[in-house]
Amino acid sequence: MRLAKALDIPTLRLIQIDGEVPDLRALRLQAGLSAQKLAMAVKVAVPTYYAWEQGRWARLPAPESLEALARAYGVAVDAVVAAFRESQRQRQWGGDTSA
Numbered sequence: 001m002r003l004a005k006a007l008d009i010p011t012l013r014l015i016q017i018d019g020e021v022p023d024l025r026a027l028r029l030q031a032g033l034s035a036q037k038l039a040m041a042v043k044v045a046v047p048t049y050y051a052w053e054q055g056r057w058a059r060l061p062a063p064e065s066l067e068a069l070a071r072a073y074g075v076a077v078d079a080v081v082a083a084f085r086e087s088q089r090q091r092q093w094g095g096d097t098s099a
C-alpha cells in the first residue's frame with residue numbers, strides 16, 4: 001500500500017495474478033477510476049454500469065461502448081469482453097470463485 005501511494009498509482013496495479021481473468025470491477029480498480037467516471041465516459045447511467053459490474057446484463061453493450069470502456073481501462077476490447085463474461089460467471093456462481 002505504501003509503494004502504491006509513493007508511486008501515486010492504485011494498489012491493484014501492483015497486483016497481477018497470472019491465469020485469472022479480471023472482472024469489470026477489477027479492471028475499474030486497476031485503472032483507478034470510479035464507476036461514475038466510467039459511466040460518463042461510456043455515456044450510460046451509473047446504475048447501468050453497476051449492473052454490468054454485477055453481471056446483470058442480457059447482451060453485451062454496443063461496440064462503441066466496449067471501445068470506450070477499453071480506452072478508459074487501458075486494455076484491449078477483447079479484455080473488456082472477457083471481463084463482462086467473468087462478471088456474469090461470478091454472479092451465476094454466487095460470487096468470486098477464484099479463492
